[in-house]
Amino acid sequence: MTLPHVSEDGFSHAIGAIYEAAASPDRWSHALEQLRGLFNLSSAAQLTHNADRSEAAGVASGVDREGHRELLATLFRDSVFHKRKNVWYAGQVVRSSDLVPNRVFHRTRLYQEYWRPREMYYGLRLTIAVEPNGVHHAINLFRPKSTLGFQDPDLALARNVMPHLQRALELRRRLHHVDMLASAALSALDHLPHAVLLLDQHGLVMHANAAGAALLSIGDGLRCTHGVPRAATQPADNRLRSVLAGAVGGSGTIARSGAMHLPRSGGVRPLALLAMPFRQETNWSLARQPSILVCVSDPDAMHTPSNRLLAELFGLTGAEAALASDLLAGEELRDIAARRGRSINTVRTHLSGLMAKTNVNRQSELIRLLGALPRVGRRSDHG
Numbered sequence: 001m002t003l004p005h006v007s008e009d010g011f012s013h014a015i016g017a018i019y020e021a022a023a024s025p026d027r028w029s030h031a032l033e034q035l036r037g038l039f040n041l042s043s044a045a046q047l048t049h050n051a052d053r054s055e056a057a058g059v060a061s062g063v064d065r066e067g068h069r070e071l072l073a074t075l076f077r078d079s080v081f082h083k084r085k086n087v088w089y090a091g092q093v094v095r096s097s098d099l100v101p102n103r104v105f106h107r108t109r110l111y112q113e114y115w116r117p118r119e120m121y122y123g124l125r126l127t128i129a130v131e132p133n134g135v136h137h138a139i140n141l142f143r144p145k146s147t148l149g150f151q152d153p154d155l156a157l158a159r160n161v162m163p164h165l166q167r168a169l170e171l172r173r174r175l176h177h178v179d180m181l182a183s184a185a186l187s188a189l190d191h192l193p194h195a196v197l198l199l200d201q202h203g204l205v206m207h208a209n210a211a212g213a214a215l216l217s218i219g220d221g222l223r224c225t226h227g228v229p230r231a232a233t234q235p236a237d238n239r240l241r242s243v244l245a246g247a248v249g250g251s252g253t254i255a256r257s258g259a260m261h262l263p264r265s266g267g268v269r270p271l272a273l274l275a276m277p278f279r280q281e282t283n284w285s286l287a288r289q290p291s292i293l294v295c296v297s298d299p300d301a302m303h304t305p306s307n308r309l310l311a312e313l314f315g316l317t318g319a320e321a322a323l324a325s326d327l328l329a330g331e332e333l334r335d336i337a338a339r340r341g342r343s344i345n346t347v348r349t350h351l352s353g354l355m356a357k358t359n360v361n362r363q364s365e366l367i368r369l370l371g372a373l374p375r376v377g378r379r380s381d382h383g
Contacts (some may be wrong), residue, residue: 247275
């Protein structure tokens with residue numbers, strides 16, 4: 001880079017700050033401060049807006065925050081730069097005076113009400129990207145009238161910064177996509193009725209879904225000690241360590257799934273645990289990765305679809321949906337009739353309608369059908 005008026009340290013610090021902002025958008029203020037020092041600016045702004053400028057967002061450095069918000073909400077949309085139908089393209093570096101002559105611009109509301117009171121006289125726009133849907137990503141740089149305007153060396157410096165701005169934007173897009181997928185995946189795990197734990201290669205818990213956190217907090221059958229899942233008895237704990245070690249693999253052994261029972265106190269039936277190797281992505285570079293997926297189910301816990309969902313799935317009446325829930329819970333027809341205060345013939349009539357609507361011929365087929373339905377937490381049933 002042959003830019004004699006710029007220090008290598010100043011350039012490096014500014015570029016580093018730009019990539020920091022890509023990883024943490026709240027760091028854009030710091031990045032703009034670095035650009036102000038690099039370009040000898042009075043102020044700078046990071047901006048994202050749609051094609052007609054009706055929606056705009058961004059942060060600024062060197063100007064008052066409220067004024068910048070007011071700009072984006074009012075003057076920005078009717079800006080002369082927009083009305084003159086300038087052509088914007090990715091990688092563009094252009095002075096404000098090349099877009100709109102000063103003699104025209106200085107008579108506009110934008111200049112009189114926003115630029116001039118804040119000693120913004122010279123402007124330089126760096127258009128980072130223009131997306132197919134018309135969304136623009138840009139950086140605006142400003143200098144006061146008391147300084148030189150943006151000269152050829154400044155434009156050359158901006159063009160050297162531009163590829164880093166574009167890479168940072170692409171990095172931000174990828175991180176946002178990963179964050180979105182991770183958030184969706186963890187949210188989906190929270191809807192499952194079974195306890196799900198993600199462990200690293202050392203057997204430490206990296207994440208527990210809502211049911212998993214609740215199970216560990218109770219500590220009956222499975223607890224967490226210093227981040228490590230532990231069983232209630234020594235023999236079960238030894239078996240648990242062996243199952244988890246098998247799911248990790250290593251030392252020439254192939255990772256494999258394993259299962260076991262976890263005894264509980266008070267004569268309660270044991271929990272069922274399944275540990276599976278977590279699928280590894282070859283392009284992951286994180287030092288600590290999920291390595292084991294652990295699912296724990298309670299045989300005494302009932303996870304049946306709500307009556308409303310059963311009614312919606314098969315077009316059932318309220319009585320038929322209630323009967324379906326009772327059957328799935330393992331109740332017999334006579335017990336259901338007695339508990340609900342109905343005759344056995346009435347319950348059998350409801351069963352006949354239920355079987356017709358679910359297109360099955362035997363009660364065993366009905367139970368198998370109902371048992372195969374997705375089992376999710378109550379929060380997704382919305383009642």
